[in-house]
Amino acid sequence: MTKNKICIEIKNLNKSFGDTLAVDDVSLNIHENEFFTILGPSGCGKSTLLRLISGLEIQDKGSIIINGLDCSSIPANNRPVNMVFQSYALFPHLNIKDNIEFGLKLKKIPIKDIRQRVDNILDLIKMRDYIYKYPAELSGGQRQRVALARAIVNNPKIVLLDEPLSALDANLRIEMQQELVNIQRNLEITFMLVTHDQDEALSISSKIAIMENGKIIETNTSTNMYEYPIKKYSAEFLGRINIIDGYVLKKKQIFHSEIFGNIDLKGNENICENMVLAIRPEKIIIEKRKENKLNRIYAKGTITNSTYYGDMSYLTIELDNTKEIYIHVQNIHRNSLNELKIGKKLLASFDINDLILLEK
């Protein structure tokens, strides 16, 4: 992937409401044509960050540069950004066509161009049959599409989406996620999405920033954020992870764990004392017998909890009566389900290369 131009540059942004610091010294670069997601628990300040970029909130300190233009003091109605609201905020007194045209008419664009652009967008969101309907007559997914169309029809530099899918039911949400990705790819507009849903963040974004207490913890591509996270917080927030207790012996480049013994850390750069090792639950597999393979670590344990999800089973395993680890097993054979009952003993193993070294 080639490196695109920077679309939005956020420098040392600060915003507080009374005593609470909602956005704490955030600096971010969002590149053109990216699907950038800010992921964080509710109340972490991610929506405030989005509203600061849109201009609906004014920052206390810092600057927002959109396409090289410092927009810090430009009011929301003149910024080249558009927002898709969580509640969609479609105008109830206007039909779909008028809703989509709202922004274009205000910009005094010639009627011909408006018609052209609205036509294109209606094809894109497949809503041509509904142009004279009112928002109250549409289903949730249709409203979602109209809200998106109303934002992108203005050709903004960036579309801001504030938890746009949280009001939809599970199946529709997955469908809309795919549609969002397709629309973003077709139009080549930068999207910036805010969500607390980890699956949503992983499946649709090209880049993820994890936010906590107003601070950006880590920014990474979505694959790297899951497979090669740097910070312990982001590894724990995005999906499940097993943290392996122990300590780093820096001189020998070894991680000492009571359960797994000494694990060789050679090849890892930036090793420091204050680090932990971790492994994702699905990287651990159940083995029949111990083999002398290179780079494999084995451990015996007893199943203490087992949850069946159809395609997967999530197991909790007690190793040596002390440490509990999580394993996600794919249910490949029906017959083997009996082996996953509580109380069964098993042998688990994982590859050293799948271990993640995390900063605390």
Added chain:
Amino acid sequence: MANAWGLKNKLFILLLIPGLAWLLCFFIFPIIIVFSMSFGQKVDIIGIDYNWSLHNYFRAFNGVYFFTLFKSIIISSITTFICLIVAIPVALYISFSSTRIKSILLISIMLPLWTNLLIRTYSLIAILRTKGHINSSLEYLWEASNRALNFLNLANYNIFNNNFIPLDLMYNNFAIILGLFYIYVPFMIIPIYLVLERFDRNLLEASYDLGANHFQTFFKVIMPIIIPGIISGIILVFIPCLGSFIIPDLLGGADSQMIGNIIERQFKSANDWPFGSALSFILIYMTIIVISVRYIYSKLYSKFYIRGMYEKY
């Protein structure tokens, strides 16, 4: 389940009886009496001849009565319009205030409604009359300015005449409109405020985000959305204004009576109940016309417009 609370429940019917009896005795029967009386004719002091003629109605559309009716409509319309102009910004201000200030403002709007109408009207008289608060304050300022001019040896310029001439604030149509406005403006503010309270604030942000300034947002988003509240407010102000008689009686002059005063006089001093009934029913018909306009409007738009307005999706 559908019938658990429906009319089939005996307790429900039992509970309905007092209310229905009340309505029947004190609303339906009197209305029927007044209605049939409006087709009758006065024969002596207490005798009424029910001859089912339209005589009273024809009389109502003649000369001074028709003029008064027409004038009442004009005065009520002006009052309603002023109420509307004042109520929209007030309602907006209240709905955007913080919770604490909001309750203070709402109470200060409701408080006058809990005070007797007569007391409020008399207090207006105290303010407006020839030696009332407005005129005496103006007089004080007038004399103070004169003294100041004297002090500065500028008295010769005679900018203010020596004698203060009080403003005629009472006993005219202005006083009636002011009085009606003062009494009925809460009935305009509250329905508009209620609509504003219920609508999604994100709509304003969406409008702003899409490029509208505050002015455009007001006319393109807020105004269309508060129309149901405005219509309710117009009905709540216009109809009582039309029938009002205490305010024109107390604040108006000899030539500024409204239709309410004429109706009152028919039932009292003129002792012509059939004609008073006919005039009352003309007012009722007009009320029905106003309400049916609202009904047609809501029928036309209820499918999506009114319903979608309040639905938070």
